[in-house]
Amino acid sequence: MDSAPDSFPTPFPFVLVLLRRMADHQPGLVEDALRELGFGRSVMREANRRWQAMRHASRRRSAVARYRAVLGPPESTATRRIGDLTCEALSWSVPLWPDLRFEVLTAPNGAVWNEWLVRAPGAPGATLRTAADLVPWSCTVDEVARAFAPARPMEGSAPTRWRLAFDAWDGEHGANGANGELRHYVAEFTWGLLQRVENVRPASPTA
Structure with missing residues (x-):
């Protein structure tokens, strides 16, 4: 209502x-x-x-201040190294997804580098072996990237969206590929959470 x-x-x-x-x-x-x-x-x-x-x-209010105004104090904060850069990671719990956290990565000057849903510390992630395991809302960007490495990041279709291109076995056979087919997929994420997967084509024989 x-x-x-x-x-x-x-x-x-x-x-x-x-x-x-x-x-x-x-x-x-x-x-x-x-x-x-x-x-x-x-x-x-x-x-x-x-x-x-x-x-x-108001450009005077930082992005982190906006998140704090709506979400309240972060559930956790941590310093994180990404290559040669140091950033602060703030995370909040959100309804609907108790095993996820909304994470905001900020630069030393307060600028937001990233804002998306990630798996909560200690929470079991989805088991991803074949394309059939890629169910909408079941997994995050980093989980898919790790499960089907090497995945290639692609430009998203709109703000707050990400895409990954990768090869995976189809869902009818085991991950060893026996009698199966290795295919090329593109997965699209919104706020870091899987939304859809497109079966693009059979993977290259050299993949």
Whole structure:
């Protein structure tokens, strides 16, 4: 059921912003999630509108400050090295996905480098052996990249989206490829969570 304007939650659940972008690829899953949360599509759209307004209203407020305003204090913070660079990783729990965390990576000057869903520390990830295991909302960018290495990052189709190209055995046979076929796939992610996988072509014989 949609909330009336005067009862719109403040701060709004940030998960509604995540769902708004995911609805482009998985409207059925999003509808189920909204029912579970007790919100309607209009509330989801309003949450996204308010988030976009926050992003553009004042350049003086940092991106991390916006996340803190909506999500509250981070559940955890950690210093992380990526190559020669040092960044701070902040993470929050979100409804719907208890085994995931929303992670924001920031540079020393406060600029946001990355913002996406990752597996929570200690939580078991999806078992990924063949293309059949790539179920929407079951795995994250880094999990797919590790399972089907070497995966090649590709430009996303829109902001907050990522794509990976990789080779994997089809789902009818074991990962050893007995009587199976190695094929080339492109997986698309929104906010770091798998949305869809496209079977592009048989993989090169040299792959």
